[in-house]
Amino acid sequence: MRSSFFKAAFTAASLFALGGCAGNPLVGTWVATQNSGGLNGTITLTLSGDGSASSVVQITGGEVMGTQITCTGAGVMNAGYRWTSTATTIAVTGTPMCSGSVTCMVAGMSTEINCAAMMGMGMSNNQLENAMYTLSNNNNTLSISSTSGGMTSMFSFTRRM
Numbered sequence: 001m002r003s004s005f006f007k008a009a010f011t012a013a014s015l016f017a018l019g020g021c022a023g024n025p026l027v028g029t030w031v032a033t034q035n036s037g038g039l040n041g042t043i044t045l046t047l048s049g050d051g052s053a054s055s056v057v058q059i060t061g062g063e064v065m066g067t068q069i070t071c072t073g074a075g076v077m078n079a080g081y082r083w084t085s086t087a088t089t090i091a092v093t094g095t096p097m098c099s100g101s102v103t104c105m106v107a108g109m110s111t112e113i114n115c116a117a118m119m120g121m122g123m124s125n126n127q128l129e130n131a132m133y134t135l136s137n138n139n140n141t142l143s144i145s146s147t148s149g150g151m152t153s154m155f156s157f158t159r160r161m
Contacts, residue, residue, distance in 0.1 A: 059104065072102070
C-alpha cells in the first residue's frame with residue numbers, strides 16, 4: 001500500500017532533484033501533489049541557480065481499505081544533488097544525503113517512514129539522463145516524463161510563488 005506512494009514520490013523527487021544555472025527557467029521551488037495507494041502527500045523540489053538541488057517528500061495521510069491514516073513529521077529530505085538541463089531534457093548527478101522522517105498512525109499503530117524505508121524506491125541518477133520536461137502556464141508548471149525499464153513516470157509540479 002505505501003510502497004507505491006513512496007516509489008512514485010521518490011521517483012518524482014529524484015527526477016526533480018535536477019539542476020542548471022542561474023537564468024534557467026527551471027530554477028526555483030516546485031511542488032507536486034501526490035496521491036497513490038490511498039496515501040496523500042507532496043513533493044517539494046528546489047532547483048538552485050548554482051546547480052544544486054534538493055527534495056522533500058511529505059506524507060499527510062489518507063485512507064487505505066477503509067482505514068484512516070494520519071501522518072506527521074518534517075518529511076524525508078534529500079540534498080546533495082547536482083542538476084543540468086537542455087531546452088528539453090534534465091539530468092541529475094551526485095550522491096544525495098537523506099534525513100528526516102514521517103510518522104504515520106494506522107489502526108492505532110505507529111509506523112516511521114524514514115530514509116531507510118525509502119531506499120531503493122527511487123530512480124538512480126543514470127536513469128535520469130533522458131528525462132524530458134516541458135514548461136507551461138507562463139513557466140509556472142513543470143511536467144517531467146522519464147522512461148526506465150519500459151515504465152514511464154510522469155509528474156506535474158507547480159512553481160511555489
